[in-house]
Amino acid sequence: MCLAIPAMLRSIKSDRGIVTKEGLDLEVDLTFIPEAKIGDYLVIHAGMALSIMDELDVQETLMLLKGDLQK
Amino acid sequence: MSFITSLHGNGARSTHELIQNVFLPELNNDLLSPHDAAELTWNKNDLIITTDAHVIDPLFFSGGDIGKLSVCGVINDLLTRGGKPLYLSANFIIEEGLAIEDLKKILKSMAKELNDNQIKLVCADTKVIPARGKPGLFINSNLIGEKINSQFTFQAPQKGDRIYLNKSIAEHGLALLVEREHLPFHGVLKSDCQALYHQFKSLFENEVKVSYLRDCTRGGVATVAHELAHLFSLSIELFESKIPVNKEVKVALQFMGLDPLEVANEGVMLIIAPKESNLLNQFPELIEIGVLKEKSSFPVILTTVIGGQRIMAYPDHNQLPRIC
Amino acid sequence: MMSFSSPEVTKDLLVQLEDEMIYQDEIRLMEFCGGHTHQLVKSGLMSLLPKNLKMIHGPGCPVCVLPSEHIQAALDLLNTHSHLVIACFGDLMRIPTLNGDSLLSARSRGHDVRMVYDPSILLSMAQKEPEKQFLFLAIGFETTAPATARLIFQIDQQQINNLKVYCLHVTTPPAIAVVMENLKPERRPMGLIGPGHVSLVTGLNLYHEAAAKYSVPICISGFETNDLLTSILVLVKSIKSMKIKVYNEYARILKAQGNLVAQKLLDQVFELRNSFYWRGLGQISNSAYQINSKYKHIDAEKCFKLNLTKVPEHKQCQCGSILKGEKSPLDCKLYAKVCTPSHPLGSCMVSSEGACSAYYAQGISI
Numbered sequence: 001m002c003l004a005i006p007a008m009l010r011s012i013k014s015d016r017g018i019v020t021k022e023g024l025d026l027e028v029d030l031t032f033i034p035e036a037k038i039g040d041y042l043v044i045h046a047g048m049a050l051s052i053m054d055e056l057d058v059q060e061t062l063m064l065l066k067g068d069l070q071k
Numbered sequence: 072m073s074f075i076t077s078l079h080g081n082g083a084r085s086t087h088e089l090i091q092n093v094f095l096p097e098l099n100n101d102l103l104s105p106h107d108a109a110e111l112t113w114n115k116n117d118l119i120i121t122t123d124a125h126v127i128d129p130l131f132f133s134g135g136d137i138g139k140l141s142v143c144g145v146i147n148d149l150l151t152r153g154g155k156p157l158y159l160s161a162n163f164i165i166e167e168g169l170a171i172e173d174l175k176k177i178l179k180s181m182a183k184e185l186n187d188n189q190i191k192l193v194c195a196d197t198k199v200i201p202a203r204g205k206p207g208l209f210i211n212s213n214l215i216g217e218k219i220n221s222q223f224t225f226q227a228p229q230k231g232d233r234i235y236l237n238k239s240i241a242e243h244g245l246a247l248l249v250e251r252e253h254l255p256f257h258g259v260l261k262s263d264c265q266a267l268y269h270q271f272k273s274l275f276e277n278e279v280k281v282s283y284l285r286d287c288t289r290g291g292v293a294t295v296a297h298e299l300a301h302l303f304s305l306s307i308e309l310f311e312s313k314i315p316v317n318k319e320v321k322v323a324l325q326f327m328g329l330d331p332l333e334v335a336n337e338g339v340m341l342i343i344a345p346k347e348s349n350l351l352n353q354f355p356e357l358i359e360i361g362v363l364k365e366k367s368s369f370p371v372i373l374t375t376v377i378g379g380q381r382i383m384a385y386p387d388h389n390q391l392p393r394i395c
Numbered sequence: 396m397m398s399f400s401s402p403e404v405t406k407d408l409l410v411q412l413e414d415e416m417i418y419q420d421e422i423r424l425m426e427f428c429g430g431h432t433h434q435l436v437k438s439g440l441m442s443l444l445p446k447n448l449k450m451i452h453g454p455g456c457p458v459c460v461l462p463s464e465h466i467q468a469a470l471d472l473l474n475t476h477s478h479l480v481i482a483c484f485g486d487l488m489r490i491p492t493l494n495g496d497s498l499l500s501a502r503s504r505g506h507d508v509r510m511v512y513d514p515s516i517l518l519s520m521a522q523k524e525p526e527k528q529f530l531f532l533a534i535g536f537e538t539t540a541p542a543t544a545r546l547i548f549q550i551d552q553q554q555i556n557n558l559k560v561y562c563l564h565v566t567t568p569p570a571i572a573v574v575m576e577n578l579k580p581e582r583r584p585m586g587l588i589g590p591g592h593v594s595l596v597t598g599l600n601l602y603h604e605a606a607a608k609y610s611v612p613i614c615i616s617g618f619e620t621n622d623l624l625t626s627i628l629v630l631v632k633s634i635k636s637m638k639i640k641v642y643n644e645y646a647r648i649l650k651a652q653g654n655l656v657a658q659k660l661l662d663q664v665f666e667l668r669n670s671f672y673w674r675g676l677g678q679i680s681n682s683a684y685q686i687n688s689k690y691k692h693i694d695a696e697k698c699f700k701l702n703l704t705k706v707p708e709h710k711q712c713q714c715g716s717i718l719k720g721e722k723s724p725l726d727c728k729l730y731a732k733v734c735t736p737s738h739p740l741g742s743c744m745v746s747s748e749g750a751c752s753a754y755y756a757q758g759i760s761i
Contacts, residue, residue: 002430002538002592003328003394004618006648022318025257026326029515031545032657043595043648044326046394046484046535046542047255047513050595050654056647058398058408058621065614065629068642203505254512311439312402327485327512328747330437369758377405377620379439382758387737391485391499392512395429395457395535395748 004045006053009038019044075169075206080199089197093171097178102158102191109193111158115217119154121145125210130173133246134262137210138180140337143266144288145214146188147340150268151284153223153275154216156190161212163197168206177208188268190214219275226345228282228303234361235342235350237270238263239315240292244335244390245323254392256326259319263338271340273353280348287339290386293332293371295341296361297385300370309361309383312376327392332373332383334390399619408624409443415631416445423449424630425584425720427571429456429748430592430618436753438620448627451584452750454570454718455593457534458486459742459749460673465563467492468701469532473506476528476699480507482517483532490745493706514546521558529558530695538592540564540684541657544664547686550693561695562686565671567593568601569682573673575609577719584720586630588623589615591645596661598653602641610639617645664690674742675718709734714741717750724751724759731760 007019007026017030019042026044030036033049041053078085095103102109125141135143146156161181165174185192226232242263249256267286274281287295292314296307309332316324316331324331342357344350351357371383398404416422426432432452435441441450454460469481470492481498488499488510502508507527511517514531521529533543543560550558567590575583589602594615602613612633616626626644633640643649664687671683686694695701708714712734713727724730724743730751734740743749 002428002536002590003326004538004592004595005322005326007322022322023259024319024322024326027255027257028513029542029545032541032654032660034656043592045592045595046539047515048542048545050538050541050592050657051648051650054647058401058404058625061644061646062625062628064646065625065642065644068640069629069632069636069638252510252512253516255516368760372758373439375437375439376400377402377439377443379442380758381436381439381442381756384736384755391488391510393486393747394484394512394539395486395746 002045004043004050006041006043009036009040009042012036012038017049073171075165075167075171075174075199077167077199077201079165080197086197093174094178094195094197097175097182098192098195100191102193104194111193117218117221119149119152119216119218120213121148122211122213123148125212127247128207129250130177130208132250132262133260135264136177136180137208138177139184140264141210141212142181142184142190143264143337145212146184146266146268147286149214149216150271151286153219155219155272156188156214156216156268158193158215159185159190159212160194161192161210163195164209165197165199166202166206166208167199168202169208174208184266188266219272220278223275223278226280226282228305228343228363230305230363230365232282232343232345232363233359234307234309234363235344235357235359236292236315237267237340237357238338239317239320240287240336240339241316241320241324241331241334243337244291245320248390248392249323252392256323260323263336265338267338267340277353279350279353281342281344281350283343285341287336287341289335291331291333291335292339292341293330293383294386296371296383303363304366306364306367306369307361307371308364309371309373311373313358313360315358329390329392333386399617399621401621404621405624408621408628412624412628412631413445415628415635416447419447419635421447421449422631422634423451423584424586424588424627425451425453425574426588427453427455427567428590428593429459429746431588431590431616431623432456432750432753433748434618434620435623436756440620440623441757448631451720452753453574453720454676455536455567455590456746456748457536457565458490458746459714459718460565460570460675461490461534461563462672462674463490463492463706464703465561466490466498466532467706468703469530469561470496470498470501471702472530472699473501478527480509480527480529481532482509482511482529484534485510486746487532487534490742491739514542515549517546517558518549518553518555521555525557527557530699531558531560532563533560534563536565536567536590536593537596540661540665541596541654544660547664547690547693548660551690559695559698560686560693562665562684564665564684565673566682566684567597568605569679570673570676571605573676573679574720578721582720584611585634586611587613588626588630589613591615591617591622591649594645594649594653596654596657599641599643599651606639606641612638612640612642614642614644615649617648675715709740712741714743717743724754727751731755
């Protein structure tokens with residue numbers, strides 16, 4: 001369940017903001033991510049931003065997990 | 072600001088004024104008959120005819136309106152059987168309360184498509200009915216034409232034939248969904264409603280080897296695939312990596328959990344041609360998206376981007392956005 | 396993050412997985428979340444997994460586990476309240492209720508049923524149409540509950556009197572428990588793929604208890620093809636080395652503590668019901684939210700007389716057992732013969748995330 005898509009925050013107005021992805025804009029509620037700043041990639045579900053996405057690709061993720069496996 | 076009322080449907084003076092003041096300024100031409108029937112000269116051997124009803128809501132959308140749709144739709148349908156459009160007959164069922172300015176805009180859109188494609192409206196009728204909510208309009212269009220090339224014949228569809236599309240998909244249905252359900256996506260989403268006659272008439276003039284043409288409208292490419300698999304008693308394999316979808320459409324569909332293959336189009340032509348056809352020489356813009364195969368228990372299969380497979384079920388419902 | 400959907404990376408990961416699974420006895424994994432089920436099938440990954448790797452499709456599908464009597468209760472209100480507007484997510488529109496009715500059918504009959512993507516749009520809708528009474532059907536797991544909590548908070552703050560919420564949110568850990576405790580050892584999953592988006596809200600703590608109690612590694616996964624494949628790979632390695640741990644595959648987005656602001660609002664607006672009846676899984680205690688008394692003026696269960704009449708399942712429908720993982724869709728006599736995506740009889744086929752819908756899309760038939 002839970003379709004949540006990352007998109008870039010391009011403007012903030014009080015507790016709401018506009019995120020953008022490939023030319024499509026969506027207005028979202030930023031209440032749950034008070035630290036969000038312009039340029040951040042936010043994960044959006046049902047109009048709410050729930051998390052900020054970090055730069056981490058598959059290889060880096062696998063390394064982290066392999067580390068966990070070995071601990 | 073004036074509105075359509077039941078008087079406009081009484082068949083008497085108000086109806087006459089509506090026709091004189093609203094319909095004729097946009098649609099009048101030398102063949103539009105003031106009588107109960109239109110008399111046309113027909114000295115061709117073949118007659119091609121198609122009909123369609125347009126009940127779309129909202130009437131106006133990004134990329135077009137019901138007027139444009141009511142002409143482009145039937146032009147494309149006629150084209151799929153090699154038809155050159157000539158004469159249109161149309162019925163307008165108008166709900167009380169529709170703004171006359173809106174009606175004028177719609178008729179203007181129709182007139183533009185008719186003029187661009189050298190089609191004449193030869194007869195029309197209007198009725199007025201009580202509104203059930205927001206006042207709307209229904210248009211039934213019937214288009215008559217002749218064969219572009221009476222020598223042209225279709226090849227028999229067979230396994231190995233390739234399936235092509237002329238452009239990216241899912242735009243019309245998505246634009247309408249966003250407007251109708253007031254979804255909060257803003258940007259470049261636009262219906263792809265367009266007439267394809269001028270683009271493809273040379274296919275018939277030059278007798279390009281093709282086995283089938285189909286206008287992909289309601290239910291999307293997946294629906295057409297199922298219909299054709301049934302019609303030909305074959306099965307269809309589509310290649311996900313080849314299906315053309317514009318970036319912003321892909322993103323909007325991702326947000327809403329929708330499959331582009333199941334979303335309606337209005338300017339997408341699907342063409343099936345034998346492998347050895349010169350179709351691509353004539354139309355290099357076409358995109359190959361699939362192939363006809365032997366009949367199987369699953370009529371339509373999708374080979375995914377990662378090389379896996381899944382069944383495309385026959386779409387049976389309106390596409391609705393999900394959050395889960 | 397292109398690499399999470401890159402087909403080249405998929406190929407590479409599949410080769411690694413094949414290597415791990417060669418000469419291996421059957422490994423059973425369960426993906427709890429319906430969104431994961433959907434992605435496994437949609438991407439075609441299910442058709443490429445090694446044959447000795449079995450995926451059990453879990454009950455984390457809010458549509459699948461919602462008893463349709465709640466929808467029927469809302470539909471009944473349309474007959475007695477002429478100015479009622481029912482608002483819901485698109486997911487609910489097609490669920491069949493009594494006599495095959497649905498929210499979509501009600502809309503076709505002229506009732507005011509509106510679909511929303513972002514429930515906050517209801518705030519301005521209710522203000523613009525004061526003569527109407529709006530009722531929002533709030534479904535979903537912990538991912539969606541914060542959006543509802545935020546809506547309720549704003550309704551209260553803006554003193555909107557004509558918008559009420561029917562809270563039908565359910566929680567993840569009790570459902571995991573029911574599945575793990577009911578399954579015989581030979582059917583029980585040996586590893587769990589945990590719900591990535593639920594965890595954005597809840598954090599990872601709730602999985603440590605489950606991992607220890609059921610002795611299974613749990614990998615919380617993202618939703619791209621390569622997220623799922625990485626999670627499967629990690630679980631297989633963990634199972635082979637007999638490690639019981641909680642792994643965070645979704646580290647680029649998922650923080651271990653979850654979203655503390657959202658958790659705080661959930662505590663403020665909701666409380667756990669003593670017990671809630673889940674379609675298929677039965678009565679489960681402390682598994683669903685209700686609106687707490689501070690916001691009772693917004694709670695549909697307090698503002699309307701909701702008539703809950705159990706909607707009987709089709710006699711031969713096996714959705715209950717399938718949701719618990721006890722049976723597969725192939726064990727159901729109706730599957731693919733009478734019950735299909737075009738004519739769904741049970742919730743596992745209505746939802747595109749349900750196990751039956753997933754099996755059908757893979758072309759698995761009897």
